[in-house]
Amino acid sequence: xxxxxxxxxxxxxxxxxxxxxxxxxxxxxxxxxxxxxxxxxxxxxxxxxxxxxxxxxxxxxxxxxxxxxxxxxxxxxxxxxxxxxxxxxxxxxxxxxxxxxxxxxxxxxxxxxxxxxxxxxxxxxxxxxxxxxxxxxxxxxxxxxxxxxxxxxxxxxxxxxxxxxxxxxxxxxxxxxxxxxxxxxxxxxxxxxxxxxxxxxxxxxxxxxxxxxxxxxxxxxxxxxxxxxxxxxxxxxxxxxxxxxxxxxxxxx
Numbered sequence: 419x420x421x422x423x424x425x426x427x428x429x430x431x432x433x434x435x436x437x438x439x440x441x442x443x444x445x446x447x448x449x450x451x452x453x454x455x456x457x458x459x460x461x462x463x464x465x466x467x468x469x470x471x472x473x474x475x476x477x478x479x480x481x482x483x484x485x486x487x488x489x490x491x492x493x494x495x496x497x498x499x500x501x502x503x504x505x506x507x508x509x510x511x512x513x514x515x516x517x518x519x520x521x522x523x524x525x526x527x528x529x530x531x532x533x534x535x536x537x538x539x540x541x542x543x544x545x546x547x548x549x550x551x552x553x554x555x556x557x558x559x560x561x562x563x564x565x566x567x568x569x570x571x572x573x574x575x576x577x578x579x580x581x582x583x584x585x586x587x588x589x590x591x592x593x594x595x596x597x598x599x600x601x602x603x604x605x606x607x608x609x610x611x612x613x614x615x616x617x618x619x620x621x622x623x624x625x626x627x628x629x630x631x632x633x634x635x636x637x638x639x640x641x642x643x644x645x646x647x648x649x650x651x652x653x654x655x656x657x658x659x660x661x662x663x664x665x666x667x668x669x670x671x
Contacts, residue, residue, distance in 0.1 A: 433457050440466075443566050447633045451563055455555075455638030458562035464533070467568040471529040474575040475522065482587045484521035488514060490591075494607045537564050540655040544635065547651035553639035563634030564652070567627050574623040598622035612668030619660040628652055 434442060434453040440463065442450030478487075492502055502510055541561040548555055578595040594601050601617030631652035636645045 436462055439566065440569065443569050443630060447630055448637045451566070451630075451634035451637040454562055454566055454634065455559045458556075458558045460562040460565035463566045463569055464537075467565075467571050468530055468533055470572040470575040471533070472526050474579055475525040475529065477579050478582065478590075478592060479522045479525075481582055482590050482592070484518045485514070486587060486590075487521070487592055488517050495611075533568070536655075536659060537561060537568075540564060540652070540659075543655040543658075544631075544651040547654060548635055548639065548643055548648065551643055551647050551651075553635070553643040553647075555635070555638055559638050560635065563638060564631055567630035567634060570623050570626045570630070594618045596621070599624075610668065612664045615664035615667040616660060619663065624656070628656060 433456065434450065439450050439454060442453075443463075478484075502513070505513060538561070541557060541564055544560050544564075545555065545557050548560070574596065581595055582590050591606070594606075596602075599618055599621035601614050601621075604614050604617055606614050628649065632645055632649035635648035635651060636643055639648070
């Protein structure tokens with residue numbers, strides 16, 4: 419008796435390649451994030467975002483210089499200027515020299531540290547919110563989705579470098595290099611530092627990142643989560659970070 423042939427099992431569809439994921443975040447975000455949620459990884463987008471930030475700060479240090487940055491901070495921050503004025507001339511010069519010397523290294527360390535910490539905390543808060551809504555997502559899925567959603571920051575840093583070379587170095591504002599937010603139309607010297615920091619945080623790229631975050635969570639959870647619920651989950655930690663930063667700026671300025 420001839421044995422029956424084994425049923426042909428169709429091969430499992432292959433996932434997207436890394437390049438397809440990176441471009442898909444911009445061109446087909448729902449498809450890209452569904453693939454990211456199915457096979458979560460984060461190293462490539464995180465490295466690209468961090469390297470873009472380091473390149474931006476390196477170019478800033480060479481073209482604009484940290485000396486200009488700290489002078490600008492004193493010019494726009496009366497409390498900082500007052501503290502420096504209380505120092506003896508030699509001590510004031512030595513303090514400025516030390517700030518300039520370690521600013522570049524400090525900026526590189528800060529961008530790595532704050533990128534990682536903000537993602538870790540944001541993913542944890544979003545996990546609690548979306549799973550309370552019945553999304554049943556895992557922490558790694560959310561963290562990886564948020565890592566890919568930072569990719570627009572590469573474009574932001576690239577545009578900021580272009581603006582840096584188009585502007586007079588004395589007029590370049592490291593805190594708010596692009597006029598894509600309400601702070602671009604506010605007075606950074608005489609106005610409220612709290613409101614200025616809030617305005618600088620609500621920019622085009624921050625909104626773009628939030629929309630990508632929400633799209634990713636929605637793609638991962640499917641019908642278990644609405645887009646509005648996903649947006650609320652990712653906007654909550656962002657709002658907490660922004661309010662904290664604005665409060666600190668208001669207190670120490």
